[in-house]
Amino acid sequence: MNKFTTKIAAALSFGLVAAGAQADEIRIPVNSWTGQNLSAHIAGQLLEKLDHEVEYVTAGAVPQLAAMAQGTLHFQPEFWDNNVGDIYPDALAVGDIVIVGPLGLQSREGWIYPPYMEEQCPGLPAYEALYDCAQAFAAADTFPNGRLITYPADWGTRSRDLVAALDLPFQPVAGGSEGAMIAELRSAVAAQQPMLMMFWEPHWLFAEFDFNWIEWDAPENGVCDESNQTRGDACGFAQANVGKLVNRDFAETWPDAYALAEAFTMDNASQNEMILQVDQQGMSVEDAAAGWIAENEEIWTPWIEAARAAQD
CATH class of the missing domain: 3.40.190.10 (Periplasmic binding protein-like II)
Structure with a gap:
């Protein structure tokens, strides 16, 4: 102190x-x-x-x-x-x-990915591209589904709930901690490996690396209701x-x-x-x-x- x-x-x-x-x-x-x-x-x-x-x-x-x-x-x-x-x-x-x-x-929460993933999934950043190229984000333990790193388990289940609601072909995997998530991001970027992760801004990560955000449907009345989303009407995550x-x-x-x-x-x-x-x-x-x-x-x-x- x-x-x-x-x-x-x-x-x-x-x-x-x-x-x-x-x-x-x-x-x-x-x-x-x-x-x-x-x-x-x-x-x-x-x-x-x-x-x-x-x-x-x-x-x-x-x-x-x-x-x-x-x-x-x-x-x-x-x-x-x-x-x-x-x-x-x-x-x-x-x-x-x-x-x-x-x-x-400008607060932001959502799914981020390295820009090089757009070559492997040309429909990005639109979330609906994830239905067509989930395998581009797959790992050996999730194939043929994509791998999505979510917040640590004790931070809630928002990403997991959204994957289930939209029937996305992805397997959510909880990050162990903020530090573990950042270490995995660093490793993926260094090796140009697939990566999709739930994250937030402001954060120092965006001063050191370039990441793009998955884009969602415009929320009704400008407010995202996280509890009721379907494909074609998916606003993603409410922003603080x-x-x-x-x-x-x-x-x-x-x-x-x-x-x-x-x-x-x-x-x-x-x-x-x-x-x-x-x-x-x-x-x-x-x-x-x-x-x-x-x-x-x-x-x-x-x-x-x-x-x-x-x-x-």
Whole structure:
């Protein structure tokens, strides 16, 4: 942990409000993945330029919402709205949590493959090509069916369910872990071997390698219902929205910080590169965030100016 190690993380884990937490500190939750950590530290370092004291609080994706509703946490700069439980819509409805706006990240989940597979399966990236060239993705233990690497078993069965619903000639094989999945991708690309895998973005992988995505039918009303899909009407996977949240009193308590929160954005390419620096090159989250700030002054300077104007 860094010098901003939380004084209330343990309390949060039991759903308690921390005693002795200072009212003038802006407390930012830190979740369990690198991309969110980077957004948190970039936002925090920019808030420090406005002379705010910032505290980073380790908090789970669902428990953080109760803490924000209670006012124990204040500003979440990168919030993914999938798998968040019941408290989120309830807290929004009564105004305990406020959506500031989209962060700018374009989240994506789905099946990826190396571009060289399009020579062996010319109908790609359309998912219906998979019916005709499953054998191009086959392995010795799945032939004549194609081999699809899915998320680890404890991450759910979404890919397996979709294969069954669409009667695709593929055999889903659960990845052992994120690390094991990445190792298999690396090996396949190095040997130009068949590969189809469930994955997500933003991720450092896309800063180092080129992958294409299987494309699906357009979802009805722009929202993919994963539970009811058939061939010819298959939207694939629902995509999360990535936004920024504050607690009820944030704008009134820190109008300049709220203006910064409104202006703050992040794009996939920038975050992918920083995740690569942290996860693969050994850089700390703090240093990667500071590096982004040092290299992108023209981007964040208007944010600081807008924040200072709101303070006047």
